[in-house]
Amino acid sequence: MDSKQIAKDIRTAIKKSDSDKVVELIGTNKEYLNMMTPFGTWLHVAASRGELDIVKKLIELGVNINTPGGVYGGGALNEAATAGHIEIVKYLLSCGAHMDVSEPERNPLFGAISNGHVDIVKLLIESGIDTKVKYNGETMKEMDALAFAKEQGQEEIIMLLEHHYGSSVTTTMDDINKDHHIEILEHIAKYFGPVKNTISETIPGSRVSVNIHIIPPSMDKDFLTLITTGMSDQPMDYSNEEDVFKYAELLLKLPSNWLVEKDHIKDQNHYWPLGWLRKIAHIPHIYDGWLDEGVILPNGEPPQPFATNTKLSCFMVCKPQELGLETVLTNQGKINIYTIVPIYEEERELAMVKGFEYLLMRLKDKGITDVLDIHRVNVGML
Structure with missing residues (x-):
């Protein structure tokens, strides 16, 4: 039997929780035992699937417990922590598994935090994992475990880490901002x-x-x-008459099947809503302006389609449809929540002539919601 077939059979046995079959297939063959798959070693696979008995058998056979691999490039401990399998985390730690904090993707604490596994976070802290290591990169700036938990809105884990940090935690402007971020996300969570x-x-x-x-x-x-x-970390440029517009955050609704994973957002046909959401959030701070209901932002002049798969070419700033969602009081002050809605060039022209409220009425009459539909009817051409 060739190695490809062996790999297929071992994977099948793990999926079926058949530890005896796994042992039988691997036998004393170290090559099979330490075989690297796209999902890591068999230990990675078993750990991510919660197969404690198979994890034990593989370790008894002599698998390298700390071999890096899998989706995140870390050890099997990271896979188990991310997936929430606390008994496997306990067993791996008891067998001397290394708590790798070299990269955030490999850090089992970050994996547990991102998925809200409070019990595993507590176990890792008690086991001595470095909670204060900080990461910098394209998506992280001075990010330690507490900052990551705050970014993810994991309140119970935040309290656990703050208790662990004790008096060594220093309150900074970043901490204050992240606190009001949590208040915003708690407000949003009530609705979505x-x-x-x-x-x-x-x-x-x-x-x-x-x-x-x-x-x-x-x-x-x-x-x-x-x-x-983050948009509300600094006030928008405003006069005394316009102080109601001082702070804001933005909301955008996408179809449930829209691809937002890292592998897909490099494709402009998938990424443009996210790119424009971020761009609009920065506009008041880059150009010293402000946003309010009815503001329409075109993709150039004349407006050009956002992507090849749609003729939508502008964004209109609207109040949310959900009653009570439009404002949230935080330690930063009153923050307005605006929904941004993609529209066509002809719809912008209609709003400029008859007002944005007229456009909203036309959209409502045609049953058009605030969820993005790249092929929806253009009410400016009816």
Whole structure:
């Protein structure tokens, strides 16, 4: 039997929780035991699937417990912590598994935090993992475990880490900003559910760093919800008469099947809503202006389609349709939440002639919601 078939059979046995079959297939063959698959070693695979008995058998056979691999490039401990399998985390630690904190993707604590596994976070802290290591990169700036938990809105884990940090925690402006970010996300969660993923980025020339938080669809919300934080870290440029517009964050709704994973957002046909959400959030801080209901932002003059798969070419700033969602009081002050809605060039022209409220009425009459539909009817041409 060739190695490809052996690999297939071992994978099948793990999926079926058949530890005896796994042992039988591997036998004393070290090559089979330490075989590297796209998902890591067999230990990675078993750990991520929660197969404790198979994990034990593989370790008894002599598998290298700390071999890096898998989706995140870390050890099997990271896979188990990320997936929430605490008994496997305990067993791996008891066998001397290394708590790799060399990169955030490999850090089992970050994996547990991102998925809200409080019990595993507590176990890793008690086991002595470095909670204060900080990461810098394209999406992280001086990010330690506490900052990451705050970014992810994991309140119970935040309290756990703050208690662990004790008096060594120093309150900074970044901490204050992240506190009011949590208040914003708690407010949003009442309407759409908890955040499951966050994309962070800093744009040169802006005074703020904008995070895009992604909330998956739910039983009664058949769409993806994207909400910014960071836009409200600094006030928009405003006069005394316009102080109601001082702070704001933005919301955007996408179809439930819209691709927002890292592998897909490089494609402009998938990325443009996220790119424009971030761009609009930065506009008041780069150009010293402000946003309010009815503002329309075109993609150039004349407006050009956002991507090859749609003729939508402008964004209109609107009040949310959800009653009570439009404002949230935080330690930063009153923050306005605006929904941004993609529209066609002809619809912008209609709003310029008859007012944006007339356009909203026309959209409502045609049953058009605030969820992006790249092929929807153009009410400016009816």
